Amino acid sequence: MASVTDTSNLDGLRDRLLRFVADRQWEPYHTPKNLAMALAGEVGELLAELQWLTPEESVAVVTADPEAAARIRSELADVTNYLVHLAAALDVDLVANAHRKLDEVEVRYPPGA
Template sequence: MTGVSEGESVTLEELKKKLAKFAKDRDWDQFHSPRNLLLALVGEVGELSEIFQWKGEVPKGLGDWKEEEKVHLGEELSDVLLYLVRLSDICGVDLGKAALRKIELNAIKYPVKLCKGSSKKYTNHSNNVIDNNGNSAESI
């Protein structure tokens, strides 16, 4: 039982608290250093990658996937998310706020008028120079 009703959202804060309790109940805090959590996260990203490794391009919605493949994907995505949330908590980073800030910085790097419909990296957009702090300036 998950404790979440169908259609109900879960916040990062709720996940953070559940993970902290889960680790504390098992006396695992001693193992949850930033380095260890990062390495575990990388391992889980590898497992997630293996799901897609030989499939070629995959359509949105995964319409041709078997149900057990979708369940496995959900488990691996969850592993990645959980380690990321735990790592951010141990490092004292508010992941939600950091993510919103990053979206704002990306909006500066990738202005709609220069980037719409393009997959080019921000450094390849004409008339757009971005410094190391994400500040945009018109090129000369």
């Protein structure tokens, strides 16, 4: 298992994911379409952890229920991994793209609007 020294580095995560896939020769199966479908499935699994909670329970679940918190963290990791891998497959810089989108949204929804 690789050690992680910088947990805030998306490039490092992307590189580790791509090595993981290459080491197992899974590249033929990791097309953008397949990765997007897998991402949707993982988002569904995350939603399943939260869907029947009240808004208040959904805010508190990670501190109130350690077992649910572990499941939610696991699903968030799956979502993150598939999203990072999908972006790599499409040659999209996730951070730059997210900033561009936020720029658009800030114009569309200015403060006080």
